[in-house]
Amino acid sequence: MRMRFLLGLAVAFAAQSGIVGAMVWSRMSVLQSGQEVVLRSTFVDPRDIFRGHYVSLNLSLGSISEDLPGLDNYEPGTSAYVTIREGEDGFWVAEAVHETLPEGDEPVLLATGLVTGEVARGMRGRAILPFDRYFADYERAQELENLRREQKLGVILALDGKGGAVIKGLTIDDTRVYDEPLW
Numbered sequence: 001m002r003m004r005f006l007l008g009l010a011v012a013f014a015a016q017s018g019i020v021g022a023m024v025w026s027r028m029s030v031l032q033s034g035q036e037v038v039l040r041s042t043f044v045d046p047r048d049i050f051r052g053h054y055v056s057l058n059l060s061l062g063s064i065s066e067d068l069p070g071l072d073n074y075e076p077g078t079s080a081y082v083t084i085r086e087g088e089d090g091f092w093v094a095e096a097v098h099e100t101l102p103e104g105d106e107p108v109l110l111a112t113g114l115v116t117g118e119v120a121r122g123m124r125g126r127a128i129l130p131f132d133r134y135f136a137d138y139e140r141a142q143e144l145e146n147l148r149r150e151q152k153l154g155v156i157l158a159l160d161g162k163g164g165a166v167i168k169g170l171t172i173d174d175t176r177v178y179d180e181p182l183w
Contacts, residue, residue, distance in 0.1 A: 030166050031180060034158030035107055037084060038171055040091040041155045059155060061094040061109070061127045070097035074114060081163050082127055083108050090174055091154060094127060101163055110163030131167060 040060045061082060074080050074097050081098040083106045092107070102108060111127035154171035170178040 027166055030158045030160045030164070031168055034160055034166070034168070036168060037086075037092040037107055037157050037159060037165075038090060038154040039157060040089075041153050059127075059129050059131075061092065061111075068094060068097055070099075071114070073097070073099060077113060080111050080114055080127075081108050082111050082114075089152075107159050108161075108163050109157075109159070109165060129165075131165070 061084060081101050083095045083098065083102060084092045085095045085107075087093040095106075096102075097114065098108075109127070109129060112130050113128040115128065152171075152173050154174075155167060156169040156171060156176070157165040158168040159165050166180075168180050169176055
Protein backbone atom coordinates (compact mmCIF):
# COMPACT_ATOMS: atom_id res chain seq x y z
CA MET A 1 0.00 0.00 0.00
CA ARG A 2 2.77 2.41 0.92
CA MET A 3 4.68 1.56 -2.28
CA ARG A 4 1.56 2.33 -4.34
CA PHE A 5 1.18 5.67 -2.63
CA LEU A 6 4.81 6.61 -3.30
CA LEU A 7 4.53 5.47 -6.91
CA GLY A 8 1.35 7.54 -7.36
CA LEU A 9 3.05 10.55 -5.77
CA ALA A 10 6.04 10.16 -8.11
CA VAL A 11 3.78 9.90 -11.16
CA ALA A 12 1.83 13.01 -10.09
CA PHE A 13 5.06 14.93 -9.53
CA ALA A 14 6.43 13.86 -12.91
CA ALA A 15 3.18 14.87 -14.67
CA GLN A 16 3.11 18.29 -13.03
CA SER A 17 6.78 18.87 -13.78
CA GLY A 18 6.17 17.88 -17.40
CA ILE A 19 3.29 20.34 -17.73
CA VAL A 20 5.33 23.21 -16.28
CA GLY A 21 8.31 22.24 -18.43
CA ALA A 22 6.13 22.21 -21.56
CA MET A 23 4.81 25.71 -20.76
CA VAL A 24 8.33 27.07 -20.23
CA TRP A 25 9.61 25.36 -23.39
CA SER A 26 6.70 26.68 -25.46
CA ARG A 27 7.26 30.28 -24.32
CA MET A 28 11.03 30.00 -24.80
CA SER A 29 10.70 28.60 -28.33
CA VAL A 30 8.32 31.41 -29.36
CA LEU A 31 10.71 34.01 -27.92
CA GLN A 32 13.62 32.48 -29.83
CA SER A 33 12.03 31.80 -33.19
CA GLY A 34 8.70 33.68 -33.37
CA GLN A 35 8.17 36.45 -35.90
CA GLU A 36 8.65 39.88 -34.32
CA VAL A 37 6.06 42.62 -34.66
CA VAL A 38 5.85 45.94 -32.81
CA LEU A 39 2.50 47.33 -31.68
CA ARG A 40 1.94 50.91 -30.55
CA SER A 41 1.09 51.15 -26.86
CA THR A 42 0.37 53.48 -24.03
CA PHE A 43 1.05 52.54 -20.42
CA VAL A 44 -0.57 53.25 -17.08
CA ASP A 45 1.31 52.38 -13.88
CA PRO A 46 -0.95 50.55 -11.39
CA ARG A 47 -0.03 47.95 -8.75
CA ASP A 48 -1.29 44.41 -8.21
CA ILE A 49 -1.33 43.48 -4.53
CA PHE A 50 -0.18 39.91 -5.25
CA ARG A 51 2.18 40.29 -8.21
CA GLY A 52 3.65 43.77 -7.72
CA HIS A 53 3.93 46.74 -10.06
CA TYR A 54 2.87 46.44 -13.64
CA VAL A 55 2.22 48.63 -16.60
CA SER A 56 -1.19 48.31 -18.26
CA LEU A 57 -0.85 47.87 -21.98
CA ASN A 58 -3.17 49.62 -24.37
CA LEU A 59 -1.99 47.90 -27.55
CA SER A 60 -3.20 49.29 -30.83
CA LEU A 61 -3.61 47.57 -34.19
CA GLY A 62 -4.55 50.84 -35.78
CA SER A 63 -8.11 51.82 -36.55
CA ILE A 64 -10.62 48.97 -36.57
CA SER A 65 -13.23 50.58 -38.79
CA GLU A 66 -16.37 49.14 -40.34
CA ASP A 67 -14.66 48.80 -43.74
CA LEU A 68 -11.93 46.42 -42.49
CA PRO A 69 -12.08 43.30 -44.73
CA GLY A 70 -13.87 40.38 -43.05
CA LEU A 71 -15.39 42.49 -40.30
CA ASP A 72 -18.91 42.07 -41.69
CA ASN A 73 -18.64 38.32 -40.85
CA TYR A 74 -17.50 39.01 -37.28
CA GLU A 75 -19.89 38.12 -34.43
CA PRO A 76 -19.51 40.65 -31.60
CA GLY A 77 -18.29 39.06 -28.39
CA THR A 78 -16.37 36.25 -30.11
CA SER A 79 -12.69 35.75 -30.85
CA ALA A 80 -11.28 36.59 -34.27
CA TYR A 81 -8.00 36.16 -36.10
CA VAL A 82 -6.58 39.48 -37.28
CA THR A 83 -3.96 39.48 -40.03
CA ILE A 84 -1.54 42.35 -39.60
CA ARG A 85 0.97 44.24 -41.71
CA GLU A 86 3.69 46.75 -40.94
CA GLY A 87 2.44 50.33 -41.12
CA GLU A 88 4.30 53.34 -42.46
CA ASP A 89 5.42 54.38 -38.96
CA GLY A 90 6.91 50.94 -38.15
CA PHE A 91 4.02 49.85 -35.94
CA TRP A 92 1.89 46.92 -37.13
CA VAL A 93 -1.78 47.47 -37.98
CA ALA A 94 -4.85 45.35 -38.72
CA GLU A 95 -5.29 44.27 -42.32
CA ALA A 96 -8.24 41.85 -42.23
CA VAL A 97 -10.43 39.84 -39.84
CA HIS A 98 -10.97 36.08 -40.12
CA GLU A 99 -13.27 33.65 -38.32
CA THR A 100 -10.67 30.87 -38.46
CA LEU A 101 -6.89 30.82 -38.65
CA PRO A 102 -6.04 31.90 -42.21
CA GLU A 103 -3.69 29.78 -44.29
CA GLY A 104 -0.47 31.28 -45.52
CA ASP A 105 2.49 33.11 -44.07
CA GLU A 106 0.79 36.36 -43.11
CA PRO A 107 1.36 37.35 -39.48
CA VAL A 108 -1.80 36.87 -37.44
CA LEU A 109 -2.97 37.63 -33.89
CA LEU A 110 -5.89 36.04 -32.08
CA ALA A 111 -8.03 38.86 -30.66
CA THR A 112 -10.44 37.97 -27.86
CA GLY A 113 -12.81 40.60 -29.20
CA LEU A 114 -13.15 43.61 -31.50
CA VAL A 115 -14.69 46.97 -30.74
CA THR A 116 -15.86 49.07 -33.70
CA GLY A 117 -17.54 52.40 -34.16
CA GLU A 118 -16.95 55.50 -32.08
CA VAL A 119 -14.96 54.64 -29.00
CA ALA A 120 -13.77 56.86 -26.16
CA ARG A 121 -10.87 59.26 -26.80
CA GLY A 122 -11.53 59.55 -30.53
CA MET A 123 -10.48 56.01 -31.43
CA ARG A 124 -12.46 54.36 -34.24
CA GLY A 125 -12.13 50.88 -32.77
CA ARG A 126 -9.67 48.39 -31.40
CA ALA A 127 -8.78 44.74 -31.08
CA ILE A 128 -8.82 43.30 -27.59
CA LEU A 129 -5.69 41.18 -27.19
CA PRO A 130 -5.14 38.51 -24.52
CA PHE A 131 -2.23 40.31 -22.85
CA ASP A 132 -2.86 43.62 -21.14
CA ARG A 133 -0.20 43.85 -18.44
CA TYR A 134 3.57 44.04 -18.37
CA PHE A 135 5.05 43.33 -14.92
CA ALA A 136 8.17 45.23 -13.90
CA ASP A 137 9.84 46.36 -10.70
CA TYR A 138 8.69 49.69 -9.29
CA GLU A 139 11.55 51.77 -10.72
CA ARG A 140 11.23 50.24 -14.21
CA ALA A 141 7.44 50.72 -14.23
CA GLN A 142 7.86 54.37 -13.19
CA GLU A 143 10.54 54.91 -15.85
CA LEU A 144 8.30 53.42 -18.55
CA GLU A 145 5.37 55.58 -17.45
CA ASN A 146 7.53 58.73 -17.63
CA LEU A 147 8.92 57.79 -21.05
CA ARG A 148 5.44 57.02 -22.38
CA ARG A 149 4.32 60.59 -21.85
CA GLU A 150 6.89 61.97 -24.26
CA GLN A 151 7.81 59.29 -26.77
CA LYS A 152 6.50 56.57 -29.05
CA LEU A 153 6.32 53.40 -27.02
CA GLY A 154 6.13 50.00 -28.70
CA VAL A 155 5.68 46.46 -27.45
CA ILE A 156 7.60 43.79 -29.37
CA LEU A 157 5.63 40.58 -29.74
CA ALA A 158 6.92 37.22 -30.90
CA LEU A 159 4.22 35.44 -32.91
CA ASP A 160 3.84 31.67 -32.84
CA GLY A 161 2.19 31.35 -36.27
CA LYS A 162 -1.15 30.19 -34.78
CA GLY A 163 -2.45 33.54 -33.53
CA GLY A 164 -0.67 33.41 -30.19
CA ALA A 165 2.05 35.79 -29.09
CA VAL A 166 4.31 36.56 -26.15
CA ILE A 167 5.84 39.87 -25.15
CA LYS A 168 9.46 39.84 -26.28
CA GLY A 169 10.57 43.38 -25.50
CA LEU A 170 9.94 47.11 -25.59
CA THR A 171 10.91 49.95 -27.90
CA ILE A 172 10.95 53.69 -27.28
CA ASP A 173 11.19 55.95 -30.31
CA ASP A 174 12.09 52.92 -32.46
CA THR A 175 15.02 52.01 -30.16
CA ARG A 176 14.93 48.61 -28.49
CA VAL A 177 15.21 49.26 -24.74
CA TYR A 178 14.35 45.88 -23.25
CA ASP A 179 14.46 42.20 -24.21
CA GLU A 180 12.56 39.59 -22.24
CA PRO A 181 14.95 36.93 -20.90
CA LEU A 182 14.37 33.35 -22.09
CA TRP A 183 14.38 32.02 -18.55
